[in-house]
Amino acid sequence: MNEAVEASKLREITDSDREDIFIAGYPKSGNTWLQYLLAGAVYGVNARVAPDSLIQDLVPDVHYKKLYRRYLTPTFFKTHDLPQPHHRKVVFLVRDGRDVMVSYFHHLTALGNRLDFLRLVVDGEGLFPCRWHEHIEAWTANPHGAELITISYEMLKRDTVTELKRICDFARLERERTMLESVVLNSSFCLAQR
Secondary structure (H helix, E strand, O other): OHHHHHOOOOOEOOOOOOEEEEEEEOOOOHHHHHHHHHHHHHHHHOOOOOOOHHHHHHHOOOOOOEEEEEOOOOOOOOEEEOOOOOOOOEEEEEOOOHHHHHHHHHHEEEEHOOOOHHHHHHHOOOOOOOHHHHHHHHHHHOOOOEEEEEEHHHHEEEEHHHHHHHHHOOOOOOHHHHHHHHHHHHHHHHHOOO
């Protein structure tokens, strides 16, 4: 079977290759924005006009898809999970926990959840996958020895092109700075929605 036909087959979302890269971050840490940035940097998608379904197809979210189509190796996946053995290469996205919790609280409340902010933060009531600090501690410990790069949301916001270039270098993707500048410009609407 030729490579293009093989690549177009649907695979279980849990079926990843050694070279694949997981964007691992706690919810409300900029994961979706980074998903859009990577769709632009890896596939040349203009995120300003691309439907979300295309972004989700190219950079699948492991929590919302059962199957995915493999277009390239490495394939990037978005996850909020704690470290797993199949997470061999990871872009660990970290955001200040105070901002995360306020954003997460507003997100959950907008979905109709009636939560007490103090119980959310202290007890982890209503949080997925765990409390913020537990997520950070687990990824910092890197128990499965993943090849890992840490990206700060605050630095990504401050100098998006440079941080996106770091991710491309980590993934061994050669991208010109002018191309990345265009990707950032076309993904800026995502940041405005945060």
